[in-house]
Amino acid sequence: MANDVFTRAAWERGLAQGKLLGVRCGDCGAVSAVPRALCAACRGGNLGWVELSGRGTLAAFTVVHVPPTPLCAAGYGRDNPYAAAVVRLVEGPAITARLVGVDVRRPEGIRVGAPVRAEFLREGDRTVLAFRPEG
């Protein structure tokens, strides 16, 4: 399989279908949660798509008051901040995404280490990955 199929666009098509795709190395077994042309562990090119569980734990987060332009256009900003998270997936790799289902005005109530599950947010003609604390 050609490496050029492992694109951000292909990954985003997975999100639109409600799937969190990753890339697994056929040589060493390492899993990446984002598309890449070469294995980060062994630099091999024998990669294939895998569907990830979408489950993990919240490794870190920050509340963003000055978002990048596309999120400003979506209504986020100083008066409507959002949370960005680093999630450690059960399959091993980490991924950054939106964090939803939390009170961004009381970030002290957001618990690092909490179990989270992926959600797929429809925003305009895009699907955006987010995670929500479970339970």
Ligand SMILES: [Zn+2]
């Ligand atoms: Zn590898």
